[in-house]
Amino acid sequence: MVQSSVLGFPRMGKLRDLKKATEAYWADKLSKDELLAEGKRLRLEHWKIQKDAGVDIIPSNDFAYYDQVLDHIQMFNAIPERYSKHGLSTLDEYFAMGRGHQKDGIDVPSLEMVKWFDSNYHYVKPTLQDNQTFKLSDDPKPVRHFVEAKEAGIVTRPVILGPVSFLHLGKADRGQSVDPISLLENLLPVYEQLLKELKKAGAETVQIDEPVLVFDLPTKIRNAFKPAYEKLTALQGGDGPQLVLATYFGDVVHNFDVIDSALKGTHALHVDLVRNPEQLDKVVEHLGEKQILSVGVVDGRNIWKNNMKRSIEVVESAVQKLGKERVIVATSSSLLHTPHTLESEQKLDSEVKDWFAFATEKATEVAIIAKAVTEGPASVKSELEANAKSLQARATSKRTNNPEVKKRQEAVTKEMHERQSEFPTRYDQQKQHLKLPLFPTTTIGSFPQTKDIRIQRNKFTKGEITADEYEKFIEKEIRDVVAIQDELQLDFYVHGEPERNDMVQYFGERMDGYVFTTHAWVQSYGSRCVRPPIVVGDISRPAPMTVKESKYAASVSKKPMKGMLTGPITCLRWSFPRDDVHQSVQAQQLALALRDEVVDLEAAGIYVIQVDEPALREGLPLRAGSEREKYLSWAVDSFKLSTAGVKDSTQIHSHFCYSEFQDFFHAIAALDADVLSIENSKSDAKLLKVFIDEAYPRHIGPGVYDIHSPRVPSEQEIKDRIEEMLQYLKPDQLWVNPDCGLKTRGWKETKAALGNMVAAAQYFRSKHEQK
Numbered sequence: 220m221v222q223s224s225v226l227g228f229p230r231m232g233k234l235r236d237l238k239k240a241t242e243a244y245w246a247d248k249l250s251k252d253e254l255l256a257e258g259k260r261l262r263l264e265h266w267k268i269q270k271d272a273g274v275d276i277i278p279s280n281d282f283a284y285y286d287q288v289l290d291h292i293q294m295f296n297a298i299p300e301r302y303s304k305h306g307l308s309t310l311d312e313y314f315a316m317g318r319g320h321q322k323d324g325i326d327v328p329s330l331e332m333v334k335w336f337d338s339n340y341h342y343v344k345p346t347l348q349d350n351q352t353f354k355l356s357d358d359p360k361p362v363r364h365f366v367e368a369k370e371a372g373i374v375t376r377p378v379i380l381g382p383v384s385f386l387h388l389g390k391a392d393r394g395q396s397v398d399p400i401s402l403l404e405n406l407l408p409v410y411e412q413l414l415k416e417l418k419k420a421g422a423e424t425v426q427i428d429e430p431v432l433v434f435d436l437p438t439k440i441r442n443a444f445k446p447a448y449e450k451l452t453a454l455q456g457g458d459g460p461q462l463v464l465a466t467y468f469g470d471v472v473h474n475f476d477v478i479d480s481a482l483k484g485t486h487a488l489h490v491d492l493v494r495n496p497e498q499l500d501k502v503v504e505h506l507g508e509k510q511i512l513s514v515g516v517v518d519g520r521n522i523w524k525n526n527m528k529r530s531i532e533v534v535e536s537a538v539q540k541l542g543k544e545r546v547i548v549a550t551s552s553s554l555l556h557t558p559h560t561l562e563s564e565q566k567l568d569s570e571v572k573d574w575f576a577f578a579t580e581k582a583t584e585v586a587i588i589a590k591a592v593t594e595g596p597a598s599v600k601s602e603l604e605a606n607a608k609s610l611q612a613r614a615t616s617k618r619t620n621n622p623e624v625k626k627r628q629e630a631v632t633k634e635m636h637e638r639q640s641e642f643p644t645r646y647d648q649q650k651q652h653l654k655l656p657l658f659p660t661t662t663i664g665s666f667p668q669t670k671d672i673r674i675q676r677n678k679f680t681k682g683e684i685t686a687d688e689y690e691k692f693i694e695k696e697i698r699d700v701v702a703i704q705d706e707l708q709l710d711f712y713v714h715g716e717p718e719r720n721d722m723v724q725y726f727g728e729r730m731d732g733y734v735f736t737t738h739a740w741v742q743s744y745g746s747r748c749v750r751p752p753i754v755v756g757d758i759s760r761p762a763p764m765t766v767k768e769s770k771y772a773a774s775v776s777k778k779p780m781k782g783m784l785t786g787p788i789t790c791l792r793w794s795f796p797r798d799d800v801h802q803s804v805q806a807q808q809l810a811l812a813l814r815d816e817v818v819d820l821e822a823a824g825i826y827v828i829q830v831d832e833p834a835l836r837e838g839l840p841l842r843a844g845s846e847r848e849k850y851l852s853w854a855v856d857s858f859k860l861s862t863a864g865v866k867d868s869t870q871i872h873s874h875f876c877y878s879e880f881q882d883f884f885h886a887i888a889a890l891d892a893d894v895l896s897i898e899n900s901k902s903d904a905k906l907l908k909v910f911i912d913e914a915y916p917r918h919i920g921p922g923v924y925d926i927h928s929p930r931v932p933s934e935q936e937i938k939d940r941i942e943e944m945l946q947y948l949k950p951d952q953l954w955v956n957p958d959c960g961l962k963t964r965g966w967k968e969t970k971a972a973l974g975n976m977v978a979a980a981q982y983f984r985s986k987h988e989q990k
């Protein structure tokens with residue numbers, strides 16, 4: 220029979236239970252035992268959901284309190300000494316690595332956190348030492364959770380991250396020079412031991428993820444698979460479990476030589492056929508003689524109902540070549556990137572609700588597809604009919620099409636993408652108009668989203684307070700943050716974004732062509748979640764979205780107030796995009812809507828406008844080549860289209876919160892933004908060298924401190940950081956700002972950190988003004 224499988228399930232729970240419990244634990248409002256009990260309850264609930272859905276192969280060890288990669292760091296004892304030396308409990312040491320720890324005399328920043336492939340999920344980077352050793356923890360979590368599930372009557376397939384991906388996704392610690400992959404030999408015994416312990420506990424198969432196989436890999440990484448998998452596959456059928464080697468988010472065709480030489484011996488291979496359906500035939504040719512193929516046909520990255528007819532065809536074509544025993548039907552990737560269940564959506568219009576499937580529903584889809592192939596379509600006749608009907612309804616719905624939007628897109632010209640003058644001319648006007656000091660200080664947009672703000676918004680959403688009362692409340696918040704910025708002596712102000720639930724959802728809720736949900740949360744990092752709005756049709760802006768708040772903020776402020784928008788690519792990437800129209804078309808629709816907003820802001824007297832594009836890089840196709848160039852071309856165009864409608868004297872800012880900009884520097888430069896703020900505090904300032912090398916003429920604010928952690932950076936630390944930056948950037952080019960917005964922070968640490976930041980900037984200002 221064709222079995223069904225899920226590669227991973229979301230962890231947060233139906234009502235973000237895990238987020239609430241974890242945050243309560245951090246706030247000392249929940250004990251460690253209570254948090255652990257909540258984790259256990261959620262795991263059991265999620266296994267049961269999948270079992271009830273009829274899934275044959277259910278994952279375990281997909282659960283994590285913060286991040287699954289961080290789990291491996293701790294399990295392998297790859298814990299930098301600055302965390303291990305304090306005698307913290309295992310759980311607190313874990314959270315210290317994830318989010319820093321500044322308590323009871325301990326002061327340690329978090330490990331670096333970066334985007335997981337091209338998703339909006341963030342993982343903690345393994346951070347390795349020159350003399351790194353590894354040791355399996357005494358009570359490894361994969362074994363513990365396998366046993367836990369087994370005791371509850373559910374036999375699971377544990378998921379672990381493979382050794383090559385673990386190392387390749389890691390880096391040398393600051394001040395260290397180790398090449399992570401050179402540690403493979405030290406690491407393998409730990410994997411062998413783990414696999415043996417899993418087998419001993421009863422795990423017959425284990426899913427071992429090597430997602431780096433979708434990248435273009437350097438030779439030494441490609442060569443690492445062979446020694447690694449010779450060892451691990453040798454255990455199969457003996458002391459160790461059968462291995463299901465999983466790849467996702469791309470194709471593996473360019474790495475067939477690795478598969479041929481190193482991976483044919485694994486029990487099964489999983490490939491993503493949602494992203495790259497065309498790889499199927501070739502993959503089949505490269506399978507080992509008895510190797511099983513796990514076909515990922517149910518999308519782990521989006522919320523659209525599966526096209527079951529098409530999926531069944533794909534699976535059947537695999538079955539024809541391999542036989543039913545050698546094919547598994549699976550989700551394309553872990554379902555971590557999808558919301559928990561559609562059932563919670565009570566307010567969604569029933570027409571569109573019928574087009575969606577969230578994690579729980581996707582588990583059912585996998586089971587239905589497997590049954591259709593095993594027992595024949597007649598065995599799931601009514602399910603298939605209902606599915607075809609939903610798809611048909613969506614394809615013919617009036618909601619998806621807006622002729623006005625199309626007309627406007629046809630009228631877009633090349634000139635609409637260009638500012639009136641080049642930067643030097645613009646800058647002369649801006650300098651006069653805005654009275655720019657040296658080392659201008661600013662923040663990235665949001666100020667702490669306090670409990671009170673969330674409660675008031677919640678009341679407003681529920682109709683417990685009127686629109687007028689809510690507006691008054693927001694105005695007071697804006698006045699408060701303006702007063703705080705006065706006190707801190709910042710130079711360029713922000714209104715603080717108190718009216719926004721999220722930088723993307725807020726805009727989604729204000730544009731036509733979108734629908735939004737009440738419970739469809741997806742984990743972004745740690746306890747932080749997002750509720751991506753869903754693009755269902757052509758996008759347009761029925762009315763100004765931010766002008767009222769920005770205008771009010773400017774009216775109560777003595778200094779320049781930045782308008783604050785989320786750029787077209789970020790709006791698109793952090794939404795669930797539609798899958799029936801190319802993303803470049805959706806991006807251009809967003810760009811036109813935002814262009815109107817930018818022009819309206821300028822007309823309202825806002826002369827500095829920041830258009831955030833933190834997801835620009837995340838959208839970059841994972842492999843170098845023509846796809847990347849194509850993406851960058853339409854992505855850059857959409858940013859330029861959204862911002863180029865203003866006068867020379869209006870200053871356009873943009874913001875990116877990732878530090879890996881080297882490989883697409885030319886795209887960042889092509890945005891032609893007057894000022895860029897970029898995340899930088901956790902990476903080597905050397906990375907900034909590219910700005911000199913490429914003679915980048917415009918202004919840059921590399922973040923001077925990390926905002927993901929409550930830790931307060933000292934003034935000296937920030938001075939040191941600025942000093943380092945000055946090795947690479949000109950003094951009259953440098954802005955001083957944090958890495959990103961401050962919405963996740965508390966006020967106390969925010970004021971302290973910004974106070975130190977302003978003092979550091981003022982130190983350099985007076986030093987350079989004297990020159």
Ligand SMILES: Nc1nc2c(c(=O)[nH]1)N[C@@H](CNc1ccc(C(=O)N[C@@H](CCC(=O)N[C@@H](CCC(=O)N[C@@H](CCC(=O)O)C(=O)O)C(=O)O)C(=O)O)cc1)CN2
Nearest residue numbers: 339673674676677720721722723743746747748749793963
């Ligand atoms: N979409 C998106 N992606 C992003 C970022 C981002 O800002 N947005 N930033 C980067 C880092 N990722 C982040 C992701 C989430 C959050 C974040 O702060 N999320 C909030 C939720 C934000 C939100 O939508 N809040 C809503 C709903 C808040 C809420 O929980 N309300 C309560 C009721 C009020 C209460 O009692 O607190 C409820 O609904 O139950 C609002 O403010 O209105 C959280 O998890 O806590 C921050 C960074 C990269 N990706």
Ligand code: MET
Nearest residue numbers: 663664665831833960961
């Ligand atoms: C994830 S980028 C965040 C930018 C936004 N303006 C903020 O400060 O919150």
Ligand SMILES: [Zn+2]
Nearest residue numbers: 833876959960
């Ligand atoms: Zn940011």
